[in-house]
Each structure stands twice: as C-alpha cells, then as structure tokens.
Amino acid sequence: MSAARSIAGSAMLSEIATDPLPPEAAEWRKAFGALRPTNPPCRYVSATAWANIHEACTDFIERFGADAVRLGWTAPQLFGVHPEHGLLRVDYCGVMMVGGRKAIGIEADRILFGNLTGYRNVPGAPTGIPIWEFAARREGR
Numbered sequence: 001m002s003a004a005r006s007i008a009g010s011a012m013l014s015e016i017a018t019d020p021l022p023p024e025a026a027e028w029r030k031a032f033g034a035l036r037p038t039n040p041p042c043r044y045v046s047a048t049a050w051a052n053i054h055e056a057c058t059d060f061i062e063r064f065g066a067d068a069v070r071l072g073w074t075a076p077q078l079f080g081v082h083p084e085h086g087l088l089r090v091d092y093c094g095v096m097m098v099g100g101r102k103a104i105g106i107e108a109d110r111i112l113f114g115n116l117t118g119y120r121n122v123p124g125a126p127t128g129i130p131i132w133e134f135a136a137r138r139e140g141r
Contacts, residue, residue, distance in 0.1 A: 042086030052100030080128030
C-alpha cells in the first residue's frame with residue numbers, strides 16, 4: 001500500500017473514531033447532508049425558507065444530535081414531513097422542519113428556540129416521514 005493511501009486511510013479512520021455523534025445522529029447528518037440547501041425538496045417552499053431550515057437542521061444535528069438520540073427523539077419527530085405534501089402539512093412536520101430557527105436547547109419532550117418551543121408528544125399529532133425519504137420518493141429513488 002502506498003504511503004499516501006495509508007495516510008488517507010488513517011485520516012478517515014481517525015475521523016470516524018472521533019465522531020462525537022452516535023450512529024443514529026451520524027445517519028441524520030449523512031441523509032440531511034445529501035439535501036442541497038439551494039434546492040427545496042418540497043413544493044411551495046421558497047429557496048430562502050429552505051436555506052434557513054437546512055442551516056438550522058444541520059446546526060441542530062451537530063450541536064444537539066447526540067443529546068437527541070440519548071433522549072429518544074426520532075428522525076420523524078425532528079425532520080418529518082407529510083409523505084405526499086411535504087411541508088405544506090405542518091401537522092405532520094417534525095419540530096426542526098417548522099420555522100427555520102436554530103435550536104438553543106433540547107429537553108426530553110421539547111426543543112427550545114428562544115421564545116418558541118417545539119414539542120414532540122402532542123396527543124393525536126400524526127407522524128411524517130424524514131424529509132430525505134420524501135426527497136428520495138419525489139426523485140423516484
């Protein structure tokens with residue numbers, strides 16, 4: 001094996017070994033990272049609104065992803081959208097998919113956004129699918 005290949009392989013292993021995110025949150029990062037911030041996956045969402053949501057979700061995964069997993073949050077509770085109508089059906093949306101604001105804290109049943117709070121255990125609330133699954137369906141994957 002060449003020295004360059006060995007160094008590159010070692011760098012990749014050290015990145016994996018030092019990733020502070022648990023596997024579930026690392027999957028969220030990978031799946032969400034595949035969505036482009038300049039290309040809204042849902043109809044009727046402006047490029048600006050989607051860019052804000054994308055940035056807030058990316059920030060959330062990096063800063064609070066490990067805590068979210070530890071507290072039992074799921075991908076649909078955080079990043080869910082309606083299976084057919086995407087962000088148009090807010091009642092199906094996960095906490096991070098509404099508003100495009102960066103989270104400032106996470107607790108067992110809520111995420112804090114300054115003067116706003118998003119809850120996950122609202123009785124009777126339907127559950128959506130992760131936005132990356134919605135995007136894959138839309139693209140026919």
